[in-house]
Amino acid sequence: MRFFDYFRRGADASAAAEHSQPGERVRFVDTRAQGPAFSGLTDPALLEYMREGVSGGDYGRRLEQLRNMTALRCVSLICGSMGRLPLNLIANDSTKAMQTSHPAYRLLKRRPNPWQTPFEFKSQLQMHLLHRGHGYARIIGSRRRPTALIPMDPDAVQATLGSDWTMQYQYTSPGGSVIDLSQDEVFHIRDLSYDGVGAIARMRLASAALGLAKDAEEAASRTFRTGVMAGGAIESPNDLSDKAYGRMKDSLDTEYSGPENANRWMLLEEGAKANPFPTTAATAQHIENRNAQIEEVGRGFGVPRPLLNMDDTSWGSGIEQLGIFFTDYTLAPWMTAWEEACARSFLSDSETERLVFKFNQHALLRGRLSDQADFFAKALGAGGQQPFMFANEVRDRLDLPGVDTPEANELRNPMTQKPRNPDEPSATA
Numbered sequence: 001m002r003f004f005d006y007f008r009r010g011a012d013a014s015a016a017a018e019h020s021q022p023g024e025r026v027r028f029v030d031t032r033a034q035g036p037a038f039s040g041l042t043d044p045a046l047l048e049y050m051r052e053g054v055s056g057g058d059y060g061r062r063l064e065q066l067r068n069m070t071a072l073r074c075v076s077l078i079c080g081s082m083g084r085l086p087l088n089l090i091a092n093d094s095t096k097a098m099q100t101s102h103p104a105y106r107l108l109k110r111r112p113n114p115w116q117t118p119f120e121f122k123s124q125l126q127m128h129l130l131h132r133g134h135g136y137a138r139i140i141g142s143r144r145r146p147t148a149l150i151p152m153d154p155d156a157v158q159a160t161l162g163s164d165w166t167m168q169y170q171y172t173s174p175g176g177s178v179i180d181l182s183q184d185e186v187f188h189i190r191d192l193s194y195d196g197v198g199a200i201a202r203m204r205l206a207s208a209a210l211g212l213a214k215d216a217e218e219a220a221s222r223t224f225r226t227g228v229m230a231g232g233a234i235e236s237p238n239d240l241s242d243k244a245y246g247r248m249k250d251s252l253d254t255e256y257s258g259p260e261n262a263n264r265w266m267l268l269e270e271g272a273k274a275n276p277f278p279t280t281a282a283t284a285q286h287i288e289n290r291n292a293q294i295e296e297v298g299r300g301f302g303v304p305r306p307l308l309n310m311d312d313t314s315w316g317s318g319i320e321q322l323g324i325f326f327t328d329y330t331l332a333p334w335m336t337a338w339e340e341a342c343a344r345s346f347l348s349d350s351e352t353e354r355l356v357f358k359f360n361q362h363a364l365l366r367g368r369l370s371d372q373a374d375f376f377a378k379a380l381g382a383g384g385q386q387p388f389m390f391a392n393e394v395r396d397r398l399d400l401p402g403v404d405t406p407e408a409n410e411l412r413n414p415m416t417q418k419p420r421n422p423d424e425p426s427a428t429a
Contacts, residue, residue: 065131065203065210070294073308074301075130081331083123085359087338092356099355103145104346108357112137112149121149125189126334128154130301133199135189138171138181139345146346149187159188161197189341206300213293236272248272302330327361335359362397380412387411 066072089105091097099105112121125135132154141147158170167183190199203210240248291310298308306322342357376394381387390409392402402408 065207068210068213068297070213070297070308071203071206071210071301074298074303075127077303077307078130078301078330078334079123079126081326082126082334082338083119085122085331085335085361087118087122087342088358088360089342089355090358092354102346102355103141103147104342104357107146107149107346108342114148116151121151122338124151129189129191129334129337131201131203133191133201133204134159136169136171137187139185139187152186157186159197167197184345187341187345189337191337202300206297209293209296209300213290213297234272240272331361335361 066075087108089099089102089108091099109118112118116124121137125137128135128151134154134157136152136154136157138150138152139146139148140150152171156172160168160170162168167186167188169181169183169186169188171179171181173179191202192200194200234248294308294310295305298305304322304325307326339357339359343352343355346357347355376389376397377383378385379387379389379394380391388411390411392408395402395408
């Protein structure tokens with residue numbers, strides 16, 4: 001069955017079955033009245049599927065936990081980082097050549113489907129992974145010639161392990177039809193699993209910490225909404241006259257209120273004394289509890305404190321090591337899960353020996369310009385050490401055009417190579 005046949009209207013279950021290919025297991029249970037046949041990319045059924053079939057529609061119910069700012073920061077940071085990392089298909093040999101002719105390269109690097117960019121597709125599936133433990137996408141086309149990847153709502157997919165030791169999937173579309181899919185038709189990434197079939201959703205496991213953080217936030221909201229927020233009291237040894245009281249009240253409301261009057265000195269009358277309220281132990285403990293819950297939620301996602309925008313001394317000289325820590329211990333497991341799932345779904349048995357999916361981590365580990373200059377100088381052989389990069393490889397890392405000279409694609413050691421003829425063009429010019 002072709003992809004757009006799912007949206008064909010004006011036909012009953014028996015007519016739909018006539019259009020299916022052998023081996024396709026589709027069972028329609030939606031008996032609502034159907035309209036005209038599918039009319040193209042502007043067809044309302046396709047637009048409805050794009051809007052609701054992928055995300056599930058009820059954002060308030062599904063994304064309630066993301067209202068916690070720490071969880072939102074963790075999810076957006078991980079999903080955004082995975083979305084921006086290029087996922088390449090390269091040769092598993094010394095050439096590391098890009099396999100641009102392979103259909104999976106185009107899907108994951110250029111256009112996964114008609115309406116999403118690779119960043120949007122990877123970010124969405126990564127959010128499904130964090131939120132539900134599974135990331136599903138329907139593979140449109142034959143197994144070895146995929147043409148599109150259509151994200152599916154994890155809550156609408158039931159995954160089971162068949163008697164032939166292959167995964168079987170049952171997807172319920174927004175219209176109510178139930179579609180049976182084989183392992184070859186679904187791109188599936190799963191999080192931690194006890195049985196290798198189901199997955200443990202991290203946000204569900206962290207529900208207690210998120211609930212406690214929500215309670216602390218609500219307590220703070222009630223304090224600001226109903227608590228006494230006065231900064232102090234003005235004490236007078238005697239009763240103030242009506243005139244003095246009126247002048248003092250007017251000056252407090254007009255001359256000392258608002259951010260523009262911060263730290264201004266007050267003039268008090270008739271022996272009045274200003275007594276500011278100190279920070280109470282309960283208030284300090286409340287702040288500590290909220291900070292502790294921020295760390296607890298961040299710990300569940302593997303995001304360090306400074307990346308949660310908390311005040312931390314790791315900023316500054318330690319920021320580069322912090323980025324390495326985040327890449328190695330937070331993102332690297334997700335990269336491996338993506339790479340191996342792509343190999344399972346898009347490579348044949350013979351191709352798995354020759355080709356490999358690989359994320360390019362250099363987009364996150366570029367560092368400072370001075371660090372880059374020192375690294376590339378050593379890579380080209382500065383200081384008499386053995387070079388390990390070509391000049392054109394360095395230029396490619398810096399998004400500079402390559403140089404069409406023989407020496408630009410050769411390992412060159414400035415300490416041992418004979419001086420270059422001044423009339424010859426330079427590889428790094």
